Each structure stands twice: as C-alpha cells, then as structure tokens.
Amino acid sequence: MDGPPPPSPRRRLEPEARREQILDAAVAHFAEVGLGGTTRDLARRAGVTQALVYQYFGSKAELTEAVFARVYLGRLEPGWPDAIRDRATPIEARLCAFYAEYTRAIFTYEWMRIFMWAGLTGEVLNRRYLDHVGERLLAPLREEIAASPGLMAPSMEDMWNLHGGIVYIGIRRFIYHLPTPEDPAPAIASAVRRFLAGLAAPA
Amino acid sequence: MDGPPPPSPRRRLEPEARREQILDAAVAHFAEVGLGGTTRDLARRAGVTQALVYQYFGSKAELTEAVFARVYLGRLEPGWPDAIRDRATPIEARLCAFYAEYTRAIFTYEWMRIFMWAGLTGEVLNRRYLDHVGERLLAPLREEIAASPGLMAPSMEDMWNLHGGIVYIGIRRFIYHLPTPEDPAPAIASAVRRFLAGLAAPA
DNA sequence: CCACTTGTTGATCAATTGATCAGCGGCGGG
DNA sequence: CCCGCCGCTGATCAATTGATCAACAAGTGG
Numbered sequence: 001m002d003g004p005p006p007p008s009p010r011r012r013l014e015p016e017a018r019r020e021q022i023l024d025a026a027v028a029h030f031a032e033v034g035l036g037g038t039t040r041d042l043a044r045r046a047g048v049t050q051a052l053v054y055q056y057f058g059s060k061a062e063l064t065e066a067v068f069a070r071v072y073l074g075r076l077e078p079g080w081p082d083a084i085r086d087r088a089t090p091i092e093a094r095l096c097a098f099y100a101e102y103t104r105a106i107f108t109y110e111w112m113r114i115f116m117w118a119g120l121t122g123e124v125l126n127r128r129y130l131d132h133v134g135e136r137l138l139a140p141l142r143e144e145i146a147a148s149p150g151l152m153a154p155s156m157e158d159m160w161n162l163h164g165g166i167v168y169i170g171i172r173r174f175i176y177h178l179p180t181p182e183d184p185a186p187a188i189a190s191a192v193r194r195f196l197a198g199l200a201a202p203a
Numbered sequence: 204m205d206g207p208p209p210p211s212p213r214r215r216l217e218p219e220a221r222r223e224q225i226l227d228a229a230v231a232h233f234a235e236v237g238l239g240g241t242t243r244d245l246a247r248r249a250g251v252t253q254a255l256v257y258q259y260f261g262s263k264a265e266l267t268e269a270v271f272a273r274v275y276l277g278r279l280e281p282g283w284p285d286a287i288r289d290r291a292t293p294i295e296a297r298l299c300a301f302y303a304e305y306t307r308a309i310f311t312y313e314w315m316r317i318f319m320w321a322g323l324t325g326e327v328l329n330r331r332y333l334d335h336v337g338e339r340l341l342a343p344l345r346e347e348i349a350a351s352p353g354l355m356a357p358s359m360e361d362m363w364n365l366h367g368g369i370v371y372i373g374i375r376r377f378i379y380h381l382p383t384p385e386d387p388a389p390a391i392a393s394a395v396r397r398f399l400a401g402l403a404a405p406a
Numbered sequence: 407c408c409a410c411t412t413g414t415t416g417a418t419c420a421a422t423t424g425a426t427c428a429g430c431g432g433c434g435g436g
Numbered sequence: 437c438c439c440g441c442c443g444c445t446g447a448t449c450a451a452t453t454g455a456t457c458a459a460c461a462a463g464t465g466g
Contacts, residue, residue, distance in 0.1 A: 011256045012413055012462050034323065036239050038285045038453060049415055054455060116323060120316060130379055158397070164371020165364040171374075172363065175322045176333055187360045194361070198397025200340065215432055215443055241423060250446055257425060 019056040020198035026067050031110040034117050035064055065083050073116050074145040075105050076132065084140045095141065095192040096185075097168055100139075103184050106167075138163060151199045162195050197199055222259045225249050229270050234313040237320050238267055271328055274317050279335065287343045290406050294351045298344065298395045299388075302369055305340075306387050309370075315377035341366060354402045358369045 001015055011017055024054065025046035029037050039060060043050040057063035100131070119126045138159040146153035154162075173180040181187055216224070228249035232240050242263060247251040260266040264321035287301055309315065322329045341362040358366075369391055376383040384390055 015413075018413080032327065034237075034239075036237075036302065039455090048452090051416080051456080052414060054330045055414075056456095060454065070204060083325040095444070103381060116378070117318065119318060120323075122380065123271075126379055129380070130375075155393075157384060158393060160370040160371065160375065161394045163392060164374070167370030168371060169223020171367070172333075172367055175319070176329055179328070181360060187364060190358075191362060194401025195397060196404070200400070218443080221443080242425090253424090254426080254446080255444060257442075261425095284434065373436070 002089070002104065005026065015056070018052070020055055022048065022053055023066055024061075026063055027070055027110050028041045029116070030064070030067055030117075031113040035114075035121065039063075065138065065201055067114065068118070068123075072125060072140060074130065075111065076136075077101065077105070081136055081140055087147075088142070089146055091151070092192060092196055094144065095196070096189050098137075098141070098193065100185055103170065103188065107170045107173070107184065111175050112170050116171075116175055119131060133163070134160075145196070151196060154195075154199055158195075158199075164179075164189050218259070221251075221255070225259055226266075226273060227250065229266055229315050230273055230317070233267070233317040233320075238317075238324065242266075242379055259357055265326075270317065271321070274314055275328060275332065278310070278314065279339075280304065284343055285342070286337055288348060290347070290350075294347055295395060295399055296355070297347065299392050299401070301340075301344065302391045302395065303388055306369065306373065306391065310373045310376070310387065312377050313374050319374075319378055326373050336366070337363070348399070348402065354399060357398075357402055361398075361402075362399055365394065 022042075027041055029042045029045050033041070039053050040050045043053050048052075052178055057066060080097065080098060080101065083101075084094060084095065089097070106115075115126065115129075134156070138156065140160045142156060145151055166184070169180055169184050169187060172178040225245075229245055230244045232248050237246070243253045246256050249256075256266065260269060283301060283304065286304075287297060289297065292300075309318075318329065318332075322354055337359070341359065343360060345362045348354055369386050369387070372383055372387050372390060373379040
C-alpha cells in the first residue's frame with residue numbers, strides 16, 4: 001500500500017488553503033451561472049459540503065464580495081497611465097500596446113462574465129470601474145491623440161467607440177460564445193490603425 | 204357620481220387583453236431583474252395575483268418563451284438587406300442609414316437587457332440572432348464596401364469591430380447605466396466615416 | 407496509545423418560489 | 437331581477453435555498 005497519500009484528496013486543509021479553494025470555485029461557478037447561483041452547487045463544485053462554505057464566508061453577500069475582490073482587484077495596472085503618456089513612442093504603438101495589455105487583463109471567462117452580470121444587476125463597482133476607465137485611461141489616450149501632429153482631436157464618444165469595438169471581441173467570445181480570433185492583437189492593430197487614419201486631417 | 208367608469212381599473216378583462224397586460228409586465232420585469240425574477244413580483248407589477256399568471260401561461264418557461272417572442276420577433280426588418288445593396292446610394296450613407304435603423308430597433312431598455320441576459324444564460328436564440336446579423340447584414344455590408352471604389356475590402360473581423368463599437372453605445376446606456384448621447388446618430392456617423400476613411404486605399 | 411483541538415459534516419430550520427385548485431364574484435343574458 | 441358562465445382570488449403544497457448547529461473525526465502533542 002502507498003501509506004498515507006499526502007498530496008492526494010486530503011480531507012483536512014489549513015483554513016487559508018480551504019478558503020482559497022472555495023473562493024476559486026465560487027469565481028468559476030458564479031461566472032458560469034451568475035451571481036444567483038446556489039451555494040450547494042458551488043460546494044459540490046469545490047468538493048466540500050455546503051455547510052463548510054459558511055464556515056469561511058458568513059453570508060452569501062460576503063462570499064459575493066470576496067468574488068468581486070478577487071476578480072476586480074489588481075486588474076488595472078498602475079503603470080498604464082504613464083505608458084500612455086510616453087511620447088517617445090508613436091501614438092499608434094502606444095494605443096496598440098495599451099489595448100494588448102488591457103485585453104490580456106480582462107479577456108478571461110471569469111472577468112468578462114462576472115463583470116457583465118454585475119453590470120446587469122447594477123453593481124456599484126461597475127460604475128466605478130468604468131468611470132475609472134473613462135477618466136484615467138480613455139481621457140489621457142484622447143489627449144495624446146489630440147497632441148499628435150496631423151490628427152484631429154477625437155471626442156470622448158469617439159474614444160468610447162474605439163474602446164467598445166475592441167471590448168466587443170471579448171463580449172462575442174465569452175458572453176455570446178461566438179467564434180473569435182484566438183489572438184485579438186491583429187484585430188486590435190487593425191482597429192487602432194483605422195481609428196487614427198480616420199482622424200487624419202483631411203487637408 | 205360618474206356612474207360606471209368603463210376605462211378605469213376594471214377587474215374583469217377579456218382574456219386577450221389580460222394576457223397582453225401580463226406579458227407586458229413580464230417583459231419589463233425580466234428586463235430589469237433578469238429571467239430569474241419571481242412570478243410573484245411580476246404579478247404585483249402587473250396588478251394581478253400570482254395565480255392568474257398561470258391561468259395564461261402554463262409554466263414559467265412558457266412565459267419566458269412568450270417574452271422572447273415579444274422581444275425578438277419583428278425587430279429585424281426584412282427590407283434591410285435590400286437597402287444595404289442599393290448602390291444608387293453612396294456606401295457611407297447606406298451604412299449610416301442602416302445603423303440608424305438598426306439602433307432604433309434594438310436600443311431599448313427591454314431589448315438590450317433581455318438580450319444580454321439571454322446571452323449570459325446561453326440561450327440558443329442569441330446565437331441564431333447573431334449568426335443572422337453576421338451572415339445577412341454584416342457580410343452584405345462588407346461586400347458593398349469592398350465593391351466601393353477606392354476602398355480596401357474589410358475583413359469580417361473589421362465588420363464586427365464596426366458593429367461592436369456602435370452596439371457598445373447601447374450597452375453603456377442600458378446595461379451599465381452610463382451617460383450616453385441621447386441621439387446616437389452623430390456618433391454612428393462619426394464611426395462610419397472613420398471606418399471608411401481607414402479603409403481608403405493608401406495610394 | 408490517549409486526549410485534545412479544530413476542520414468538517416449531516417441534519418435541520420425558515421423563507422422563498424413555482425405550481426395547483428376549490429370557490430368567490432363580476433357581468434351579461436333571459 | 438336573478439341566474440349562470442367564467443375570470444379571478446386566496447389558500448396551500450412541494451421543492452429549493454440561505455443559514456445554523458450539534459456531533460464526528462483527522463491530525464497533533466504528550
């Protein structure tokens with residue numbers, strides 16, 4: 001016999017590891033079925049009993065908050081605004097690089113779907129997140145474009161149009177389950193190039 | 204006394220009118236809280252008892268189907284493909300006119316939200332609808348653009364990018380409750396003009 | 407090998423919710 | 437004016453679900 005199997009399905013775990021395991025399952029579960037998913041299905045997914053969920057999270061609301069924290073926190077890199085303003089790099093390269101990073105951060109099954117569900121249910125975090133995107137990312141990008149020679153200044157609505165066209169790739173893939181290019185970079189590059197070409201001064 | 208008030212809150216209604224009233228409330232209710240909304244809240248909203256809902260709809264699934272039928276049917280105008288191919292009109296005007304019509308059809312609180320909720324829950328109707336959009340609307344639009352002198356042929360991914368950028372206006376407004384221009388026409392015109400300018404042959 | 411700590415479980419409660427049904431009562435016909 | 441049809445309601449059932457708790461047992465120190 002193999003004696004005690006240490007890395008195999010051990011029953012007792014250290015609280016921290018167990019909590020992490022449940023939280024992981026919660027993120028996956030709520031991303032799939034929505035924030036209205038039951039704690040029983042979640043527990044089954046995590047391989048524990050439903051009662052144990054309440055050992056680590058006092059209520060479903062508390063669990064939901066932990067899921068939000070796990071999904072939202074640390075997605076927006078603090079270095080982005082600086083990279084956006086780095087005029088040593090051409091504006092087109094800056095836009096492509098930013099959206100490559102941005103989509104790498106948010107184009108995941110969990111993030112896209114939980115964000116959309118939270119949006120539909122009117123979560124305040126979504127408003128805050130999107131306000132941040134508009135003011136800290138799109139507005140600076142707009143200024144940089146406006147400061148680029150030979151380009152007309154786009155409106156914020158134009159910026160949201162660029163943003164939406166790119167984000168829609170993730171919506172198609174993770175919300176609607178439509179086929180999309182595996183690597184969004186070419187589509188992003190194409191969209192950015194078109195966007196800037198459309199802003200080229202007609203003279 | 205005003206005698207018998209005929210158009211006032213009558214109790215007994217003809218079955219057809221009552222069914223319509225409940226269905227209207229169902230569309231509004233499910234758009235707001237999602238397809239998981241309770242029949243009791245729905246009944247309260249319609250001003251009837253919960254039992255009456257089951258007089259007109261055998262089950263909640265049946266009610267949901269009726270909601271889908273009400274929301275989806277008749278949105279896609281059969282005349283659009285023809286208008287798209289009307290080469291007597293300049294391509295830019297055709298694109299603007301199409302998206303003016305298209306957004307006029309789908310930019311409603313009910314349509315946008317029910318469509319998004321159905322997308323998250325994996326409703327088959329969404330796939331069918333979006334396949335239809337791609338094959339019957341975007342593909343012809345792409346062909347028309349490709350056939351326009353001085354323009355490079357966009358890829359289907361480019362077409363989805365144009366589409367997504369415009370649809371995102373409705374997502375911002377009805378899903379995320381962000382402020383958007385009341386009339387999307389100028390933003391659409393701007394996006395279409397940029398899109399085509401970006402496709403202008405570089406020579 | 408025993409005993410204590412504590413991570414874990416099965417059982418259970420109360421509230422919610424989809425669905426049913428017997429009976430009330432508005433309203434038109436006679 | 438009253439009778440009967442049928443639209444409508446209140447009560448109720450069974451299943452689901454968030455939350456709780458006493459008790460079990462895995463691991464550890466003595």
